[in-house]
Amino acid sequence: MTCSADYAPELRSRGYRMTPQRLAILHVLHHSGKHLTPAQVYQKASRELDGLTEPTVYRTLEFLAENGLARPAHMGNGHLAYEIARHKHHHLKCRNCGNEMEVQHSLLEKLYRQLESASGYQLTDSHVTFFGLCPDCQRGE
Amino acid sequence: MTCSADYAPELRSRGYRMTPQRLAILHVLHHSGKHLTPAQVYQKASRELDGLTEPTVYRTLEFLAENGLARPAHMGNGHLAYEIARHKHHHLKCRNCGNEMEVQHSLLEKLYRQLESASGYQLTDSHVTFFGLCPDCQRGE
DNA sequence: CGTGTTATTGCAAAAAGTTGCAATAAGGAG
DNA sequence: CTCCTTATTGCAACTTTTTGCAATAACACG
Ligand SMILES: [Mn+2]
Ligand SMILES: [Mn+2]
Ligand SMILES: [Zn+2]
Ligand SMILES: [Zn+2]
Numbered sequence: 001m002t003c004s005a006d007y008a009p010e011l012r013s014r015g016y017r018m019t020p021q022r023l024a025i026l027h028v029l030h031h032s033g034k035h036l037t038p039a040q041v042y043q044k045a046s047r048e049l050d051g052l053t054e055p056t057v058y059r060t061l062e063f064l065a066e067n068g069l070a071r072p073a074h075m076g077n078g079h080l081a082y083e084i085a086r087h088k089h090h091h092l093k094c095r096n097c098g099n100e101m102e103v104q105h106s107l108l109e110k111l112y113r114q115l116e117s118a119s120g121y122q123l124t125d126s127h128v129t130f131f132g133l134c135p136d137c138q139r140g141e
Numbered sequence: 142m143t144c145s146a147d148y149a150p151e152l153r154s155r156g157y158r159m160t161p162q163r164l165a166i167l168h169v170l171h172h173s174g175k176h177l178t179p180a181q182v183y184q185k186a187s188r189e190l191d192g193l194t195e196p197t198v199y200r201t202l203e204f205l206a207e208n209g210l211a212r213p214a215h216m217g218n219g220h221l222a223y224e225i226a227r228h229k230h231h232h233l234k235c236r237n238c239g240n241e242m243e244v245q246h247s248l249l250e251k252l253y254r255q256l257e258s259a260s261g262y263q264l265t266d267s268h269v270t271f272f273g274l275c276p277d278c279q280r281g282e
Numbered sequence: 283c284g285t286g287t288t289a290t291t292g293c294a295a296a297a298a299g300t301t302g303c304a305a306t307a308a309g310g311a312g
Numbered sequence: 313c314t315c316c317t318t319a320t321t322g323c324a325a326c327t328t329t330t331t332g333c334a335a336t337a338a339c340a341c342g
Pocket of ligand 1: 089
């Protein structure tokens with residue numbers, strides 16, 4: 001069950017609490033590995049923790065994202081999907097077929113530095129989704 | 142009334158139609174200049190066109206975006222806002238205070254080419270929102 | 283271990299966004 | 313100008329997401 005790292009101390013040190021709900025959701029994100037919509041998280045986590053509710057899932061996902069334990073990703077339709085926070089990366093997604101590939105953060109490092117020095121902003125998020133047409137869809141469409 | 146360029150032929154050539162609803166919404170986007178949420182578009186466009194409904198606003202905004210007349214922007218909370226399509230640009234938004242600044246597309250041009258040649262994808266969207274902390278919020282937080 | 287503080291949850295209701303479908307009307311053809 | 317095809321809209325129902333609030337339960341402390 002400690003398969004998911006021990007996030008509890010992390011949270012407690014900031015004045016937050018670890019709860020069965022948060023544990024279950026972290027567990028689901030941790031094991032899935034990929035981006036999950038709130039509905040998918042709710043479905044899976046409900047099996048682990050009976051009585052879990054949708055509002056809690058939405059609030060928890062937002063909470064985990066704010067605290068760096070989960071990462072929200074824009075799906076392109078105006079909705080978010082979440083994944084457990086791991087290494088920095090970005091995505092390239094096909095507008096046509098939805099196919100998706102990962103983009104190394106190193107490719108954006110230079111740009112990030114440029115933006116920071118040019119704007120004075122400190123860039124916090126490292127999980128951008130770029131949209132385009134995949135090789136396949138460029139031909140047949 | 143022709144203040145908004147004549148989009149009609151553009152649409153008709155693709156088999157679509159120009160309607161009072163689309164006109165009103167284009168008009169609103171054109172004159173506002175900034176990003177508007179669907180609710181804001183509905184509110185403003187309703188005044189110009191009586192009887193306009195929310196489903197039509199949602200559908201029309203999506204339609205305009207698909208046809209390149211409007212651009213959707215991620216607001217960070219998973220919701221979209223729209224603006225009339227003009228020059229390519231991106232945004233840098235403060236996670237804390239919401240303050241936003243524009244980013245020239247030229248800054249991303251190199252990255253875009255890199256991504257395209259590395260992935261084979263053809264990048265279509267040029268309206269990314271980056272998130273961070275503005276200079277003010279870096280100090281007083 | 284109890285006890286107290288208060289972060290967190292579930293519930294119910296509201297708000298926002300989506301969908302199916304029949305009625306409407308844009309606009310090409312004659 | 314009238315007719316016809318069918319893209320588009322409004323309506324109503326539905327699903328998803330958000331919010332307020334009272335009840336619950338983490339967990340720090342003694
Ligand atoms: Mn990701
Ligand atoms: Mn913009
Ligand atoms: Zn594709
Ligand atoms: Zn700020």
